[in-house]
Each structure stands twice: as C-alpha cells, then as structure tokens.
Amino acid sequence: MAYIDVKNEFKKYQMGDTEIVANNNISFQVDEGSLAVILGPSGAGKSTVLNILGGMDSPTSGKILVDGTDIAQFNDHQLTQYRRDDVGFIFQFYNLIPNLSTKENVELATSIVKDGLDPVNVLNEVGLSARLDNFPSQLSGGEQQRVAIARALAKNPKLLLCDEPTGALDYTTGKQVLQLLSDASRTFHKTVIIITHNSEIAKIADRIIHINDAKVRSVIDNAKPTPVSDIEW
C-alpha cells in the first residue's frame, strides 16, 4: 500500500460568479520512504495539492489517504495533530522566526512533538554546528534553508513536504539543499515530496507527477534516479 494515496481530489474556489478549479480530479500515489517530485508551471495547482497533503487546507472533494487514513475527513483538532506530529514543511522562503536563533528555531519545533530529535545533533548533520547562536538575518539563504530543513527533520516526521525549496537559492546552494532532502529519503527513509517547476530537479525523484492546468498529466516512475551531484540547470 502506498504511503500517500490521493484519489479524485478536487479543489474549487468561488470568486463571485467565477469558479476557479485549482485541482481537477487529481490522483497519484507515493510510496513510503521514496522521493517524489510534483512538476509543473506556475499556477498549475502544485501548492494547492501540497497544502492539502499537509493538512493546511481541505479538498472540495476526494480522498487524501496518508498511511491508510483519509485526512480529508479530519476535524480541526485532528488536522492540528497531524501537522504537528506527522509532517515537516520546507518552504521557498524558509519561514524562520526572525528573533529566535538557529538553535531556538529548531527547539521550538521539537518542543511541541512527541518523538523529536536532539536539535543540536540535527543541526550538526546539516552542517550548521558553527551557526547555532546566529539569528536568521545573520545567515545566508542557503544556511537559512538548512535551518528550515533541520527544523523539519528534528520533528522526526514520516513525511517531508517541500514547496520550491531551492526557488530562492543559487545553483550550488540549491544542490546542497536537494542533497539533504535526497538523504532524508535515501538514508533516513522519510517520504519526501518536492514541488518544482524545474524539470532537471525532477530527475532525482523515484516518481515524477506532472501537473498542468489543474490536472495530473503524467506519472512517471524513474527506476534510476539521477544523483543530485549529476543534475545541472
């Protein structure tokens, strides 16, 4: 059974007389411990899917099975618990708390979960041992994104959802970030879903879900994912 199983998911917004269909009968699966990329142009509906998978938004209809449970049926309390314990989020613009240090940003996340990891150990793993007491404004974009990855990993969630995680980074720094996300799947067996509009990044995935104009256009299994070190854009 797939860890993620999205079945016939629709998301519609009513804007006055106009109905916007952001997701139009979306279905796909992602296996436990694998790395999937959702690929598509701006406005395709990618963030809408990811926000629904992360319990930040609800679908208009359809099933969102996560480990066999339909989170579309969750009430607010269950969704809060799900977001807190089961999901790590990584956003394009990091979303760190500006007046907390690197270490404190990660500690804040681990303090609210049951089985959190040691913040300093995780920050060491992402190469930030020398930056524990710096504030976000004192860090480069790549370092800030590594804090965000440490924050997500330290919660020890099964699922990592990453919305354009390299969108604000240069090529080299972007590849370092992708390597950490790839390691999260390959070494630590997290289920990782990355949204991107960059088809080169899609090559690192086990499964590529192509979304355009609110629909899934193709789902391609990649038997030989390209190592992060070998992709170029």
Ligand SMILES: Nc1ncnc2c1ncn2[C@@H]1O[C@H](COP(=O)(O)OP(=O)(O)OP(=O)(O)O)[C@@H](O)[C@H]1O
């Ligand atoms: N809250 C909302 N109200 C109305 N329309 C929305 C809302 N959120 C998203 N949309 C619309 O749904 C469509 C899909 O948006 P979405 O953000 O999912 O696309 P995307 O593929 O993530 O694009 P990008 O890469 O630019 O972030 C767009 O047409 C967008 O304007």
